[in-house]
Amino acid sequence: MAPTLAVFKLASCDGCQLTLLDCEDELLALAGEVEIAHFLEASSAVRPGPYDLSLVEGSVTTAEDAERVRAIRAASRHLVTIGACATAGGIQALRNYADVDEYRRVVYARPEYVSTLATSTPVSAHVDVDFELRGCPVDRRQLIEVITAFLAGRKPDVPNHSVCFECKRRGTVCVTVAHGTPCLGPVTHAGCGALCPAYHRGCYGCFGPSGSVNLPALIPLLRRDGMDERDVERFLHTFNATAFAKELER
Incomplete structure (x- = not known):
């Protein structure tokens, strides 16, 4: 049976998921080696877990996000966070240095309908993460390297230099x-x-x-x-x- 790949989104712009879709030829080759069980950006067809590898884009900004990421972790053999939002809280983490209630009052006509946390945090602040792939958005070559490495059972070859x-x-x-x-x-x-x-x-x-x-x-x-x-x-x-x-x- 082919290993299963799942891709999930929290609070983000979808750019890192689009980077995966933009891999085109590489993605077609990958699709022949794995079963893409959950990837709503690409298909509405969804298979329940457990998953061999889950990619998570986006930061945790609501109580529902925190609960959901715990469920994803429980259903995933390996969990990799992709992009600045998932690895560092993203640009939305600027709220961490401001008054979120004031933001809601200024931006929304009915702020009482908006439910959000005071902070935007990386996925690793809530669950154990097997690897963090950085970037805004991530680099397509590094993304393919990380996916193939985990599915092959080896460590990703992603340099840590500047x-x-x-x-x-x-x-x-x-x-x-x-x-x-x-x-x-x-x-x-x-x-x-x-x-x-x-x-x-x-x-x-x-x-x-x-x-x-x-x-x-x-x-x-x-x-x-x-x-x-x-x-x-x-x-x-x-x-x-x-x-x-x-x-x-x-």
Whole structure:
């Protein structure tokens, strides 16, 4: 019997699921080796668990999310979180630093109908996770590598170094050294192929912290390149705000 793959969504934009759908030829080959038992973005056909591998996109922002992710964990032999929302709470985790009740009053005409938690948290804050694949969205090559690795019973070959390594690999001139452009590349997890620096823009951290992060050393460089304290705070508070905040607390 073929192993079963399930894909689930919590609070997110669907971008990481769309990355899987965008794999096209690779996805067709994968579909021949596994049974896609639950993937509502692709098909309404659903088979109940247990599942050999479950991918979860999105953060936990409601009590229902928390209950649901526990049920997914119980039905999954392996659980992998995909994307910044599932691994770090996502951009919606900016609520963690604000008054959510005020947000509801300002945004919604009938805020009493909106049920939400005060925080947006990663899946790993609620259940055990076998692997976290970062990115906003995730990289398609890394996603296929993680799926095939778990189905083959081996460890995923996903490097934990920084974006700076990818700049060196593709021969991109350092935007900070050459142009004084603020860049989070030295502290950001590789996976994007150093896309932004290749177009003369600084990395803004969409893959979250790398395996070796030294934010206290980077922040003076950001200030040297024209950022004040508020600018630095905003620079770090994007897709992976809570992950970078944890690094600052260490």
